[in-house]
Amino acid sequence: MRKQKKFGFFICLILIFGILIIFYSQVAIAAAKQSVTATKVKNAPAGYDDPAWQKATAVNVHFEGKEIFTGKKTSVTTKAVYTDQEIYFLFTWDDATKSVTKGAWLYDGQNWSHQKGNEDRISLLFEINRINKFATKGCAVVCHVPEGSANAKDGKFGTKSAAEKGDLWHWKAARSDPAGFADDTWVTVISEKKGGRKGDAGKGGDTKNMTEDKSMPKYMLAPGNKLAKNDILLASHISEIKDYSVFKAGDMLTYRMPKMPEGSRADIKAVTRYANGSWTVMLYRQLDTSHDDDVAFNPRKKYNFAMALFDDSGDEDSYDSEVLSLQFGR
Amino acid sequence: MNRATGISHVTLIEYLSLERIVKRLSVLTVPADALTWHRFFGALLLSLLVLLFLSGAFMAFYYSPALGSAYDSVDYALFSLPFGGIIKGVHHYGWNLFLIVLGAHLVRAFVVSAYKPPRQMIWVSGVMILLFVPLFIITGDLLTWDQKGFWSTQVRLSIIGSIPFIGDLLVRLFQGGPLTGIVALTRFYVLHILFLPGLLAFLILIHFHFIKNNGLSYSFSSDNYSTKTVRFFPVIFNRWLILFMGITLVLGLISWYWPAPLGDPADPTDSSYVPRPEWWVLFLNQLVTIFTGSFSVVGSVIIPGGLAGLLIVLPFIDSSPERHPVRRKRVMLCAAIIAIAILALSIMGYLEHFSTPHV
Numbered sequence: 001m002r003k004q005k006k007f008g009f010f011i012c013l014i015l016i017f018g019i020l021i022i023f024y025s026q027v028a029i030a031a032a033k034q035s036v037t038a039t040k041v042k043n044a045p046a047g048y049d050d051p052a053w054q055k056a057t058a059v060n061v062h063f064e065g066k067e068i069f070t071g072k073k074t075s076v077t078t079k080a081v082y083t084d085q086e087i088y089f090l091f092t093w094d095d096a097t098k099s100v101t102k103g104a105w106l107y108d109g110q111n112w113s114h115q116k117g118n119e120d121r122i123s124l125l126f127e128i129n130r131i132n133k134f135a136t137k138g139c140a141v142v143c144h145v146p147e148g149s150a151n152a153k154d155g156k157f158g159t160k161s162a163a164e165k166g167d168l169w170h171w172k173a174a175r176s177d178p179a180g181f182a183d184d185t186w187v188t189v190i191s192e193k194k195g196g197r198k199g200d201a202g203k204g205g206d207t208k209n210m211t212e213d214k215s216m217p218k219y220m221l222a223p224g225n226k227l228a229k230n231d232i233l234l235a236s237h238i239s240e241i242k243d244y245s246v247f248k249a250g251d252m253l254t255y256r257m258p259k260m261p262e263g264s265r266a267d268i269k270a271v272t273r274y275a276n277g278s279w280t281v282m283l284y285r286q287l288d289t290s291h292d293d294d295v296a297f298n299p300r301k302k303y304n305f306a307m308a309l310f311d312d313s314g315d316e317d318s319y320d321s322e323v324l325s326l327q328f329g330r
Numbered sequence: 331m332n333r334a335t336g337i338s339h340v341t342l343i344e345y346l347s348l349e350r351i352v353k354r355l356s357v358l359t360v361p362a363d364a365l366t367w368h369r370f371f372g373a374l375l376l377s378l379l380v381l382l383f384l385s386g387a388f389m390a391f392y393y394s395p396a397l398g399s400a401y402d403s404v405d406y407a408l409f410s411l412p413f414g415g416i417i418k419g420v421h422h423y424g425w426n427l428f429l430i431v432l433g434a435h436l437v438r439a440f441v442v443s444a445y446k447p448p449r450q451m452i453w454v455s456g457v458m459i460l461l462f463v464p465l466f467i468i469t470g471d472l473l474t475w476d477q478k479g480f481w482s483t484q485v486r487l488s489i490i491g492s493i494p495f496i497g498d499l500l501v502r503l504f505q506g507g508p509l510t511g512i513v514a515l516t517r518f519y520v521l522h523i524l525f526l527p528g529l530l531a532f533l534i535l536i537h538f539h540f541i542k543n544n545g546l547s548y549s550f551s552s553d554n555y556s557t558k559t560v561r562f563f564p565v566i567f568n569r570w571l572i573l574f575m576g577i578t579l580v581l582g583l584i585s586w587y588w589p590a591p592l593g594d595p596a597d598p599t600d601s602s603y604v605p606r607p608e609w610w611v612l613f614l615n616q617l618v619t620i621f622t623g624s625f626s627v628v629g630s631v632i633i634p635g636g637l638a639g640l641l642i643v644l645p646f647i648d649s650s651p652e653r654h655p656v657r658r659k660r661v662m663l664c665a666a667i668i669a670i671a672i673l674a675l676s677i678m679g680y681l682e683h684f685s686t687p688h689v
Binding site for chain 1 (some may be wrong): 477594597600
């Protein structure tokens with residue numbers, strides 16, 4: 001009987017050892033793709049300097065330049081944490097110049113003209129419904145439709161079928177950050193007439209500050225209001241210019257005025273800083289907004305996403321990441 | 331018969347004409363150590379099998395065996411359905427545990443000489459089950475239609491295709507065409523949920539038939555514990571029920587904490603994906619890596635086939651009456667050499683596939 005007990009004990013040990021091997025193998029398999037792990041925190045970070053960020057693991061995400069940035073490389077340090085209700089991302093990247101111009105008006109004493117310069121941006125694309133081959137090809141199947149395709153200019157972004165939907169988070173230094181948000185948009189099928197990019201339900205985006213003949217700005221800061229971050233004029237703080245003689249040479253006015261987002265478009269809030277030649281951008285959102293135009297995050301699941309970085313540049317001129325994996329730690 | 335009313339009460343058992351079976355079960359006795367804490371692998375395998383059948387049946391309610399929806403249906407069941415993740419996890423971890431316990435069951439049977447007369451056919455039928463089980467994993471892996479399942483299937487089909495004479499035919503039978511597409515998915519699904527479970531149930535019945543007629547294996551001890559008998563119902567049945575509930579609870583907790591993995595959706599155009607072999611097939615995979623070119627058949631067919639053949643004929647080549655492992659030095663030495671070779675190949679495979687970053 002003692003021999004049998006010893007034998008039973010021995011085979012139980014083998015069983016436990018085997019189970020451990022299985023779990024270790026699963027962990028090894030899971031490490032296949034560059035992955036950002038959101039760390040569970042009890043208290044939501046109040047800002048980009050919050051101690052909660054020290055608990056998160058930093059991932060140095062590599063980006064490769066496209067179009068005018070071809071051959072160049074850059075990287076963004078990415079962290080993520082989540083609470084029971086919200087998910088927070090923290091992005092930090094070097095950028096020698098803070099670009100928030102976005103064609104702002106400049107008065108030379110006689111005429112108004114657009115200043116040269118674009119804006120810095122960072123965007124993230126998640127799948128709301130599965131986008132065919134996004135998990136392996138990333139943005140290549142959504143963000144860069146080959147030239148010559150139907151509606152290639154307007155619809156650089158788009159999916160091949162209406163069932164495929166992406167959630168595009170688009171932080172813009174000039175057009176969304178001054179309002180304290182990232183532009184919450186989504187991506188669907190490219191049609192013959194229209195591109196696949198849509199704004200989420202509600203209001204948001206920006207509006208152009210110009211007269212009918214497009215020769216000068218139409219609006220200025222309304223009395224009693226203040227310019228927003230980076231001296232940007234918000235669309236909600238304007239009054240029509242009645243007397244242009246109040247402006248003197250060298251005066252500038254915002255061209256693309258951010259609107260205060262409402263509804264589903266106001267889901268992604270931003271807290272940011274530009275200092276010492278680098279951007280620090282914290283974006284946060286409800287894990288599940290219950291909106292059809294947003295990805296609903298389930299902490300038990302992994303998500304594929306891709307990022308793009310824009311350095312004072314337009315749509316085509318970006319640095320793109322490979323497809324990444326977002327997973328949630330316990 | 332109710333004396334007051336004169337109405338006779340017919341029980342459900344009588345309605346179903348099960349009286350004879352119930353009567354036979356109620357008087358059925360089995361050895362007292364048929365299911366004890368040091369002899370439970372067989373009962374555990376049966377528990378796992380029941381769990382696998384049940385979890386598989388529940389998953390089939392939500393599974394859609396079509397290319398455009400297979401992955402999404404699994405994803406939905408796993409992450410959106412209440413308890414879907416636990417059921418999928420029980421199925422996933424259950425199979426892995428099933429393989430481990432099956433291996434341990436075989437090792438135990440070997441060590442205690444359970445293959446020796448008069449139990450040769452118990453051993454042979456058990457080995458047949460062992461060799462049959464990987465078919466479930468091969469067919470089941472593809473059903474999720476994720477990268478790992480798809481590309482693992484490609485590797486397995488290429489290995490099957492290297493079998494001389496019948497390889498191409500087998501691949502065509504599995505795939506139903508030149509590519510792994512909708513026909514292959516349908517065939518794998520039908521095999522996985524219909525034909526293979528039916529065949530496995532048949533093999534298990536044969537195994538039980540031989541156990542019933544030839545008895546359980548002897549134990550090492552010299553006491554008379556194994557000569558005692560207990561009633562199958564309720565004693566053994568209750569023990570089995572406790573084991574079943576215990577393993578269900580353990581697998582349920584594991585699945586709740588570590589959801590079953592689901593990779594990226596299959597992309598047949600992404601040939602850069604290199605699937606990592608499962609833990610149980612690492613040594614076979616390493617054999618295929620060692621023997622390449624015109625020798626590939628050695629690693630893919632001759633050695634694995636030889637090992638399988640050796641297992642089947644073991645009761646007939648080692649027919650000596652000696653049962654204690656200490657007094658079976660030659661057989662134990664051969665087994666130890668094979669076990670060390672399998673372990674070494676597995677470690678080599680692990681180091682090759684798991685210790686380097688996955689591209």
